[in-house]
Amino acid sequence: MRSKDQQFLQGVLANGRLFAGVSPGGIATVARHAWVLAARRGDALSRSGERLPGLFVVGYGVAKLALRAPGSQERVLRTVSAGQSFGAAAALLGRVPRYEASALVDAKLVVVPSEAMLVLMDREPRFCRSVMRLLAERVLDLVAEVEALSLHSSGRRLASYLGALAAPVAGNGGWAAQLPMSKTLIAARLGMKKETLSRLLGKLAAAGLIEVSRRHVTILDRDALAGWSPSSGPAHSA
Amino acid sequence: MRSKDQQFLQGVLANGRLFAGVSPGGIATVARHAWVLAARRGDALSRSGERLPGLFVVGYGVAKLALRAPGSQERVLRTVSAGQSFGAAAALLGRVPRYEASALVDAKLVVVPSEAMLVLMDREPRFCRSVMRLLAERVLDLVAEVEALSLHSSGRRLASYLGALAAPVAGNGGWAAQLPMSKTLIAARLGMKKETLSRLLGKLAAAGLIEVSRRHVTILDRDALAGWSPSSGPAHSA
């Protein structure tokens, strides 16, 4: 069992781009100090209110990072899927994170203790750069998040979320997006209530920009979607 | 002149905690590649829409980082004062920042080109750690910002802002806060309109929690302020 874990663990680390460029020896050393965490749908990934033991790298499955307010409303910060990681900032500083992490579906993650990270950072400059790049990217994303929250309406946030999700459809040259989770969660991710999300999707559909069927969204007018604002009625063109 | 700049430059770098622990030689090398930027009240610190030349360290004065929406409303991300820095994330990744930086008052800053940063990071692990810590702290701050924006009301944001600003008054054991900028800007910093800020300060005063006189705020009931919510009327106690 132990050795099977070791194998999984090394595989996960070797794959994600965080450890790309790190020497095999370095990875092996880190792997020796890391451990595997298996979680079932809904499980908490860390005791809330406690410091993180280290960096979490998702092997498979999806983790959800959410801010929770007293009451029940939650704000989903982001979801983390295979190959991605979370907790770097809080773990490296030894702080208690403000979010709670839980498994959105059955998942298996690798936990790399902060100590091992720091040692590797001292030893391999390339790894240090990777960590730096990871954190810097998070900063940029979060700034964009603050911007969206304070400067854009719910409608614009939804429109750009859909735009980011959109992928070209093979063949017909159209675009479509597959919602990666329940609409309730997407609403929480976008900082709005599910009722609001539902109504906005309705408006978007009524305006002829999208078509929604379950979790599949067909994007009929990608450009109009990008510049959409809820009030602007039929909006024949610009 | 050149040598005077060099002196200022080395002084600024040696002071801020970013370069704390870096060898004198390392600092000198970086200083040789860095330059001084003098700005007058209101000047832009970087051409908007362009990549940052490097990390900005404030020598004296205050810089303002603000997100701007088409129209005129701006959202102040944060202000940066002597010894602090900004632009690390965007500069290290070579991306165009989403905010505009400008001088809030006459200021002098040091610009450290990203290239020099990267070289020093490879050479001195302690510096690498510092940069990592800086970015990680920004991540945590920004997460807190997102939390405040999506989970707290304007009133609570203001209350905690005042709480954070509060300093004990010498002698009488009370608390007070000095507003660091115009109320209009504070409103933009807190993600609300100046009218709203004005009304909230009024409410806080009416509730007997604070007294406001120009930019000086006397905090009468620190605990009540911490747990304050706008609607809760007179709120005799908990």
Place this chain on the structure above:
DNA sequence: CGGAACAGTTGATCTAAATCAAACCCCGCG
């Protein structure tokens, strides 16, 4: 001294989004 230009307050109104409340719809399961 006078008066722009900025900064803050105050009041009346408007509106995006939350809240409350009731269906509804799909899907698995006994």
Place this chain on the structure above:
DNA sequence: CGCGGGGTTTGATTTAGATCAACTGTTCCG
């Protein structure tokens, strides 16, 4: 087949905060 529960929609209502607008300082400068 019915029924139960999560997820979703829809409608009526409320509300926090924005917007519009007028008025009152303040500051600073010719």
